Amino acid sequence: MSSSDERILIVEDNKSLAKLIAKKMQYNIEMPIDIAHTLAQTSDFLEDNKYFMALLDLNLPDAPNGEVVDFVLSKGVNAIVLTGTMDEKVKTTFMNKDIVDYVYKNNISDINYIFQMINRLQKNKNCKAMIIEDSLQMREQIKKILLNLQFSVFMASDGEEAMEIFKLNPDIKLIISDYYMPKKDGLEFLQEIRKNYGKEKVAVILMTSPSENVNGAIFLKNGANDFIAKPFVKEEMICRINNTIESLENIEQISNFADKDFLTGAYNRHYFYNNLDSYYKQIIDEPEPFAVAMLDIDNFKNINDTCGHESGDKVLKALSHELCNEVKGRNLFARFGGEEFCIVLKNITRENASKFFAELRAKIANLKIVLKNCDYNFSVSIGVSFANNAQKSIDELINLADKALYNAKEHGKNRVELAG
DSSP, X not given: OOOSOOEEEEEOSOHHHXXXXXXXXXXXXXXXXXXXXXXXXXXXXXXXXXXXXXXEOSOBTTBTTSHHHHHHHHTTOEEEEEEOOOOHHHHHHHHTTTOSEEEEOSSHHHHXXXXXXXXXXXXXXXXXXXXXXXXXXXXXXXXXXXXXXXXXXXEESSHHHHHHHHHHOTTEEEEEEESXXXXXXXXXXXXXXXXXXXXXXXXXXXXXOGGGOOOTHHHHHTTOSEEEESSOOHHHHHHHHHHHHHHHHHHHHHHHHHHBOTTTOOBOHHHHHHHHHHHHHHTTTSOOOEEEEEEEETTHHHHHHHHOHHHHHHHHHHHHHHHHHHSOTTOEEEEEETTEEEEEEOSOOHHHHXXXXXXXXXXXXXXXXXXXXXXXXXOEXXXXXXXXXXXXXXXXXXXXXXXXXXXXXXXXXSSEEEOX
């Protein structure tokens, strides 16, 4: 088995179509792509590589009746059926298998849907979902769908059990709940969740049976993101799940625009000052020491001039990612503009803050990123100011840190200078 990253396998006997899909996929999916034209070639690829997803044609020279689907699934690989047949019986047969989806290859929009689905599955790997359903058979049915869609799955048999699970896992993003259940039904669970979590934070899809004679509008009015009737069609459930989680992400992204830098994902000045304003109010009565640092990439103009602005953007993103990993908890970092970032370490002594920034500088100097097919190292200079309470304004502390940063640049760069 290869040690390389996960790949995409396209299994299609039409060589021109397979080549076209692979070419378009290179612009939409950041994973290596392999192409097989027969079941035998598919077997060889699966022996040698690890695959995140396989796109499978049903009609191959050595597997004319979709045998490739069961073979690929038996290897534990996610599969999307990509076919030209419109036969509903064939579609029903394969949708009842543990495939991710069944897509017609009639036009370019169908191909684009596949790219969207693969990107969706990659995002879902970091997303938790919960099923609330008193029927074990129905729970298992929905669980298979969610696992195929790459969610981490929790299960509960009623609303009370679900609340206990949610308290232990408040980062659950998607909940699929039956309406009629013992102890606490789906509507009662929904109303309780919505006391603290809006529909833009946690998505809830309610399920009902026609025999329950409940108008779905009552769920929507109480904060459900969507509802679906049982027994449901698997394809419809997949579409509703995808639409719901994407809506949640879109709302989060819009919210982030106000607080975060678009390029790096770091917080911006607006969020930084709001956060520090709240922090100052907290420590008026109970003072605590904190540190403010200004950080600037050394020779950043040279990177843009010699390697191009795209490379400069890559360096900024790499630095922001490193700062995100290092500056945790109540602490804060923000991009102030250009190649300059500001960091606040809360409730920390001068000694510990100095040690933190010295180690941070060294870690950044050892980072390697690829620019124009070569490994590239960059360094930063850091100026740090300190406060024992909120007597100095944040602007005064930033100015002191800025002066220390200037000294770091003047004394050779790639160093930390302390104010005072």
